[in-house]
Structures are given as C-alpha cells and as structure tokens.
Amino acid sequence: MLSKILLSIAISFWLLIFYYSLLTVCGLMFRVKKEDTAKVSLGEYPSVDIFVPAHNEDKVLFETLDAMANLTYPGQLKIYVLNDNSTDQTGEIADYFARVYKNIFHIKVPPGFPKGKARVLNYALSISEGDMVVVFDADNQPQPDAVFKLVSKTLENEKYAGAVGYVRTINMYKNFLTRMIGIEFLAFQLLMQCGRWQIFKLGSLTGTNMLVKRKILEELGGWDPYALAEDAELTMRITARGLLLPVVPDSVTWEQEPETFKIWLRQRTRWMLGNLYIVSKLIKDKDLRKNANIINAVQLISVYHLFVAMVLISDIWFVLGILGYISTNYKVPLLIIWFESWWVYVVQLMASIVIDREVNIGNIIVSMLMYFTYAQLWIILLIRAHLTNFKNRLQKRDSGSFIVWDKTVRF
Amino acid sequence: MNNIYDRLKISITVLLQFLLFVIYIEVFTVNDFLIYFVLMFLIYISILFGGSLYGFVALTASILAIAFGQVYTAWISGSGFQLQAELISKQMLSIAFLILFWVMLSHVVNLTVQNREMKEKLKVLERTDEITGVLTKGEFIERFKIVFTAMQRRNQSGYFVVLRWAGLDIKSRERTYYSKSIARIIGQSCLNSIRKQYDLAGAVGNNTLLIVLQNASLEGTQIVIDRIKDNIKKEKNINATILLKNVNVQAYPIPTSLDEAINFIDTLSQGSREE
Numbered sequence: 001m002l003s004k005i006l007l008s009i010a011i012s013f014w015l016l017i018f019y020y021s022l023l024t025v026c027g028l029m030f031r032v033k034k035e036d037t038a039k040v041s042l043g044e045y046p047s048v049d050i051f052v053p054a055h056n057e058d059k060v061l062f063e064t065l066d067a068m069a070n071l072t073y074p075g076q077l078k079i080y081v082l083n084d085n086s087t088d089q090t091g092e093i094a095d096y097f098a099r100v101y102k103n104i105f106h107i108k109v110p111p112g113f114p115k116g117k118a119r120v121l122n123y124a125l126s127i128s129e130g131d132m133v134v135v136f137d138a139d140n141q142p143q144p145d146a147v148f149k150l151v152s153k154t155l156e157n158e159k160y161a162g163a164v165g166y167v168r169t170i171n172m173y174k175n176f177l178t179r180m181i182g183i184e185f186l187a188f189q190l191l192m193q194c195g196r197w198q199i200f201k202l203g204s205l206t207g208t209n210m211l212v213k214r215k216i217l218e219e220l221g222g223w224d225p226y227a228l229a230e231d232a233e234l235t236m237r238i239t240a241r242g243l244l245l246p247v248v249p250d251s252v253t254w255e256q257e258p259e260t261f262k263i264w265l266r267q268r269t270r271w272m273l274g275n276l277y278i279v280s281k282l283i284k285d286k287d288l289r290k291n292a293n294i295i296n297a298v299q300l301i302s303v304y305h306l307f308v309a310m311v312l313i314s315d316i317w318f319v320l321g322i323l324g325y326i327s328t329n330y331k332v333p334l335l336i337i338w339f340e341s342w343w344v345y346v347v348q349l350m351a352s353i354v355i356d357r358e359v360n361i362g363n364i365i366v367s368m369l370m371y372f373t374y375a376q377l378w379i380i381l382l383i384r385a386h387l388t389n390f391k392n393r394l395q396k397r398d399s400g401s402f403i404v405w406d407k408t409v410r411f
Numbered sequence: 412m413n414n415i416y417d418r419l420k421i422s423i424t425v426l427l428q429f430l431l432f433v434i435y436i437e438v439f440t441v442n443d444f445l446i447y448f449v450l451m452f453l454i455y456i457s458i459l460f461g462g463s464l465y466g467f468v469a470l471t472a473s474i475l476a477i478a479f480g481q482v483y484t485a486w487i488s489g490s491g492f493q494l495q496a497e498l499i500s501k502q503m504l505s506i507a508f509l510i511l512f513w514v515m516l517s518h519v520v521n522l523t524v525q526n527r528e529m530k531e532k533l534k535v536l537e538r539t540d541e542i543t544g545v546l547t548k549g550e551f552i553e554r555f556k557i558v559f560t561a562m563q564r565r566n567q568s569g570y571f572v573v574l575r576w577a578g579l580d581i582k583s584r585e586r587t588y589y590s591k592s593i594a595r596i597i598g599q600s601c602l603n604s605i606r607k608q609y610d611l612a613g614a615v616g617n618n619t620l621l622i623v624l625q626n627a628s629l630e631g632t633q634i635v636i637d638r639i640k641d642n643i644k645k646e647k648n649i650n651a652t653i654l655l656k657n658v659n660v661q662a663y664p665i666p667t668s669l670d671e672a673i674n675f676i677d678t679l680s681q682g683s684r685e686e
Contacts, residue, residue, distance in 0.1 A: 058581055062588040069592035069648075077648075089581060096579050100593060100657070103648040 006317075013310050016302060017344050023195030024187075024348045030198040031191070031249060031355050045075025046155070048147060049130030049214075053082045053120040057138035058089035060256060065097040065104065067141040073148050077103055078130060082120045084109045117207075118223035118230040125214070125222050132162075133217055137208040141170065142253040149251035150211040161216045161243035165209035165251030166190055172358070174259055179366050180374040181257040181264065187352035193247050196299070202292045203245035204299075205238075207231035209253040216243065229274025232300065236278060240290045265381065272385035275300055308382040311375050342371045421518070428511045435508055438501060447505050450476070454513055462524075463517035470513045474506055540614040542591045543598025548680060551613025552673065555623055558611060559669050562625050569665045570632040572622040573679060574601065574639070576658045589618045596649060597658065600642035604635055615680040623665070632662045 050068060054061060061081070068079045081094040083106060094106035109123050121135065132154065134147055146165055153163040167189065172182030189206065196202045205212070210231065217223075220237050227233035238245060258264040282288050282297050289297070317338070349367035353359045439447070450473040458466035481498050488494060538550045546554065562569055574597060578589040594617070601612045601620055611623040624632055639660070644651035666672045 059583050062579065062581060062590075066588075066590050066592050069590070070595065088583060093579065093581070097590075099653045100590075100650055101648050102650055 009313055016306055016310060017341055020348060021344055023192040024351050026198040027191040027195030028351055028355055030194040046131035047076040048073060048132045048134055049128040050079045050134045050136060051082060051121055051124045052136050052138055053117050054090050054138040055084045056086045056088045056090060058093060060139040061090055061093045064138055064140055069101055070144050071147050072144045079104045080124050080128060081106050082109050082124050084120050085111055114225050118227055119225040122222040125217060131214055132211055133214050134211045135208060139256040140208050140253045142209060146209060146251040146253055149248050153246050153248045154211055159244050160246055161238045162212035163246050163248050164203045164206055165253060166249050167206055167209055167253055167255050169257045170254040171256050177261060178257050178259055180370055183349055183353060183363060183367060186356050187349050191352040197247040200292055200295050201244055202295055203247045205231040205235045227274060227277055228270055229278060233278050236288050236293055236296055239293045239296055240288050242291045268381050269385050272381060273389060276389050308378045312379050345371050424515055428515060431508045434504060450509060451512055458516050458520055463521055466513050466517055470509060473509055477502055543594050543614050544602055545598045545620060546613040548613060548615050551611060552676060554611055558623060558625050559672060567626040569625040570627050571663045571665055572636060573661045574620045574658055576618050578618060596646055600639050603642050604638040619679055621679060636660055
C-alpha cells in the first residue's frame with residue numbers, strides 16, 4: 001500500500017516538475033522570438049484610461065505619478081489616481097500632479113463596502129470613458145512605452161480582451177528576501193507566463209501593468225468586489241468567454257516588493273486567500289469551467305497547493321529515507337530523485353535570470369539556495385492561509401466582512 | 412566580422428581548457444590534482460588582488476616550481492625512461508592548463524574592469540542630461556568658457572537665464588521630491604526657445620536649468636523667456652498657468668570676469684536641491 005502511495009506521489013511530483021520544465025523551455029522560446037516591430041504602427045489610437053488605486057501611498061506615489069506623466073502614447077491618455085480615503089500625503093501628491101497635468105485626475109473615491117482594490121476599480125470604471133482600461137499599482141514605475149505596447153498588442157487580434165505586461169522588481173538587490181522574490185517573479189510570474197501563452201495561448205492578469213478593453217469589462221460587470229485576487233478572478237471570467245490575454249514582455253513596469261518576511265507573509269497569505277476564493281468559485285459556477293479555464297484551474301491549484309504539498313512531501317521523504325523509515329517493494333533512488341528535483345528547480349530559476357539579463361554570481365548562488373529557503377517558506381504560507389480560511393468559515397464571516405485594504409507595506 | 416573573431420577567440424580558449432581538463436582528470440592522480448589546485452588558487456588570488464600581471468608572476472613562479480618539483484620527483488623515484496617521459500608529459504599538460512587558466516581569468520577580469528572604467532568615463536563624457544535633454548553641468552561649463560572668450564573678443568555682453576521650480580515635501584520620506592517629467596518639459600521648452608548655434612542650456616541641479624544668451628540685451632532676453640513660456644503652454648497635457656506659477660525665472664547679466672561667471676554657476680548648482 002505504502003509503495004503504491006509513494007509511487008503515485010513520485011509520478012505526480014515528476015509530472016508537475018515536467019510541466020514546469022515544459023513551461024520554462026516554451027517560455028524561453030517565446031522570449032527569444034523577435035517581435036515584428038512593424039506591427040506597432042497604428043492608424044488610430046484608442047483612448048486609454050489608467051487607473052491607479054491608492055490607499056495611504058505617500059511613500060511611493062510621487063515617483064509613480066512622475067513615471068505616469070512620462071508615458072508616451074500618441075492617443076488620448078487619462079490617468080486617474082483613485083484615492084480611497086487616504087490619511088497620509090497621498091491626496092497632496094495627487095493634487096500636485098493633477099494641478100500641473102491636464103490628463104492626471106485626483107479622484108476621491110467615496111467610502112463604500114466592501115473595501116478594497118476591486119471596489120475602487122469599479123468606481124473608476126463608472127466615472128471614466130476611455131476605450132481601453134489600464135491598471136497600475138501605486139508603487140509602479142512603468143517604462144515610457146509600456147502602455148503603447150499593451151495597446152498595440154491588444155489591437156492585433158479581435159479575440160484579445162486586453163494584454164498583460166511584465167512586472168519587474170525595483171528593489172531586487174535590497175536584501176536576500178527581495179532578491180529571492182525578484183528571481184521568483186522572473187521565473188514563475190514572467191517566464192512561465194510566457195510559456196503558458198506559447199503553449200496554451202493563456203495569459204493571466206497580474207493586477208498591474210495590464211490592459212482590458214472597456215467593452216469587455218462592462219459586459220463582465222467589472223471587477224468582483226469580493227475577490228482578494230481580483231486580477232486572477234477577472235482572468236477566469238475573460239477566459240471562460242473564449243477571449244485571450246496575450247503576454248507582452250516588452251511592456252515593463254518596475255514594482256516594489258516586500259523587504260521583510262512579515263510583510264511578505266501577509267501579502268502572500270492575502271494572495272492565497274484570494275486564490276482559495278477563486279477555487280471555490282470555480283467549483284460552484286460551472287459557467288466558469290469553460291474553454292482554457294481548466295488549465296487556469298490546474299495552474300491555480302498547482303502553484304499554491306500542489307507545489308507546496310510536493311515540497312513538503314519531498315522534505316518528509318528525504319528525512320524518512322535518510323533515517324531508513326521508508327522501505328517499499330520498489331527500489332526508489334531517493335537521493336537521485338530528491339537531487340534532480342532540486343536541480344530542475346535551480347535550472348528553471350537560472351533560465352529566467354539569464355533571459356532577463358539578471359545573471360550574476362549572487363543570483364546564481366541565491367537560485368541554488370531557494371529550494372532550501374524560499375520554497376520552504378511556502379509551507380508556512382499554505383498552512384497559515386488554510387487556517388485563516390478555516391477561521392473565517394468557523395466564524396461564519398462572508399467574504400465581504402474581511403475584504404479590506406490589506407495592502408503591502410511600502411519601503 | 413570582428414564579433415565572430417572575438418567569439419571564436421574566447422570559445423577556442425574555453426574549449427581547449429575543457430579538453431585539457433578532461434585529459435587532466437584522466438591522467439593525474441588525486442595528489443597531483445591537489446598540487447595544481449593550490450597553484451591555480453595562487454594565480455587566482457594574485458589576479459584578484461593585483462590584477463593580470465601579478466597573476467602572470469604567480470604563473471611564472473608556479474611553472475618554475477613545477478620544474479623543480481619534477482627534478483625532485485625524478486631524483487627520488489628513479490631514472491627510468493618511462494617514468495621520466497610520463498613526468499614530462501604530465502608537466503606539459505599541467506603547464507598548458509595553468510597558462511590557459513591565467514589567460515581566461517585575466518581576460519574576464521580585464522573585461523570587467525575595463526567595462527566599469529568605460530562606464531565611468533562615459534558618464535563624465537555625457538554631454539546631455541538624460542532627463543531634460545539639455546547639457547550636463549560639466550559640458551555646460553566647458554562650452555560656456557568658449558562662448559565667454561568669444562564674447563569678450565567681440566566685446567559683446569550677454570545674459571544668464573535661471574529657471575528654478577518648486578518640489579513637494581514628502582514627510583514620510585523626509586525629503587523634497589522634484590518631478591522628472593516637469594524637468595523634461597521645461598528642458599525641452601528651453602531647447603526649442605534658444606538659438607541652437609549660439610546659446611547654451613544646461614542642467615545645474617535637479618530643479619534648476621541655466622541658459623546662456625550671448626550677444627543679447629535685456630529686451631532680447633525677455634523675448635526668449637516669453638518664448639519659453641509660450642512653448643510650455645503648447646504642451647498638450649500641461650496646465651501651463653499652474654506650472655509657470657511654480658517656476659521662478661530670473662535674468663542676470665553675465666559677469667565680465669570668467670571666474671565670477673563660473674562662480675555664479677557653482678553657487679546656483681550648490682543652491683539647487685540634489686535630492
């Protein structure tokens with residue numbers, strides 16, 4: 001019995017590793033392909049509205065809006081700073097730019113329920129009228145051509161509901177944690193996102209540096225205000241309609257990532273809770289389980305649950321194997337399996353740092369250590385998220401009661 | 412063609428090193444390997460702290476040490492032909508390996524050092540400010556000296572125009588922020604308003620631009636200032652009235668002494684905020 005369990009665990013573990021390796025190779029293929037630059041000469045430029053939700057963001061907002069003011073877009077471009085009851089200097093900074101720039105607007109979002117980013121975005125949708133809607137987080141510094149590239153890609157095909165750009169870590173070299181987050185983003189958010197697009201024509205909205213056509217957003221009824229991971233939730237509804245979200249690696253924004261473990265844990269727990277909400281929505285709503293959403297569901301479950309479970313199993317397996325507690329009818333080469341899974345993980349990380357020109361001795365060493373450090377943190381994260389979810393259910397709190405501005409602390 | 416030659420050169424070195432390494436593993440014992448590992452480490456340390464030439468000194472010393480070691484080994488191990496031939500072939504292999512190791516390491520270290528030095532030089536040689544598009548302070552001063560001499564020779568006078576704009580104090584950051592996008596707009600407007608062949612515009616700080624108008628009267632200077640304001644007003648997304656309220660524009664006659672003029676620029680630069 002134990003032998004069969006171990007064998008099936010080993011097979012599923014290696015299937016997952018194979019899937020990620022395939023995504024890595026296909027992501028690399030997608031990245032090395034040269035885009036036809038002639039495609040970006042458009043006859044007409046649709047109007048674009050940029051939404052910047054902001055709740056107490058005075059540490060980062062000046063540089064964000066300065067970068068927004070530097071965006072080059074030939075058509076009409078309006079930037080909405082969505083100030084959701086900030087108590088710091090957020091409003092003052094927004095006013096400073098709104099006074100000087102005709103296309104920057106300081107919008108004071110009226111108080112409402114449930115609190116959070118999705119509600120703020122829905123409010124912005126109701127007061128604006130641009131053909132395309134772009135979202136940037138308040139700590140983002142997009143490159144001047146980021147929006148132009150998203151628009152150009154979206155207009156290439158009628159089936160494109162929008163486009164997703166690249167999010168790079170601005171404080172990657174601040175400390176060990178930010179370096180690991182930076183590498184994780186390069187591998188699992190960027191390179192594998194490209195791989196998914198290359199194989200399945202599947203893109204996922206990343207919450208920032210993303211574009212969605214207003215028409216589609218209105219047809220879908222905007223963002224789900226009860227979703228903590230409102231971007232992933234919107235992706236599911238767009239994909240269920242058979243529409244596509246292409247990945248645009250050339251459209252780059254720079255974002256600040258958590259610099260302390262405590263803040264990282266809080267941010268990722270929020271993401272994981274959002275993920276659990278989407279999984280439950282997928283189970284309840286059969287309309288969502290259409291088109292490529294099956295792959296999306298596998299992706300959601302594998303990133304946050306299967307991957308962590310496998311890391312945990314591999315740890316237990318390794319320890320029990322070393323201590324001689326596991327004896328099966330199969331002759332399983334434990335050490336080789338464990339070593340190769342570490343090595344494949346390292347290769348995936350290294351591939352991403354090479355393709356994004358972040359290869360250096362420090363990043364190579366960190367990539368080698370991440371399986372033993374960063375990947376293990378996810379076990380704590382998974383347990384914490386499930387406990388929080390369980391607590392919420394026990395207290396019979398509906399999602400709306402705990403949807404708040406639980407934003408990442410800025411540095 | 413040069414690119415291919417460079418790639419060929421470095422790739423042949425790497426391939427040779429790899430080939431030798433394989434032979435090295437096949438031929439040498441663990442003890443031999445340890446000795447050469449120590450020598451490689453010595454070369455590495457010498458290059459790390461002293462550079463390529465120090466590495467060469469270590470390489471030479473290593474090659475000589477190997478020669479003495481060979482004599483000693485042959486002396487105590489006997490003088491059979493096969494043994495001596497084996498020792499010599501091992502020596503040749505190890506020397507080739509050490510030389511290639513030195514070549515590769517020196518090449519990579521030199522490239523890294525040169526790359527950093529070139530970047531530093533490039534920074535100094537940069538003529539235009541990357542945000543505003545006007546001249547950098549260093550380039551501005553150099554060109555101003557030439558303009559000043561020419562003005563003196565022709566017995567002409569001119570004006571400095573100083574543009575300085577306000578920033579925003581962010582308490583949580585405990586510093587004043589100056590908008591780069593605003594700097595870009597003002598810089599571009601200045602460039603579009605001056606005579607490109609005669610006048611100069613330079614950035615002397617995060618929030619200060621300086622224009623040199625040669626052979627200009629106060630009236631002429633005022634015309635240029637008005638032109639700058641008009642060009643700012645033409646910017647599509649700018650509330651010019653608000654922005655111009657935040658920009659302090661002053662005209663000063665250029666001093667008759669070069670030292671005084673340079674001193675004026677330096678004072679402006681020190682007065683401008685560097686956050």
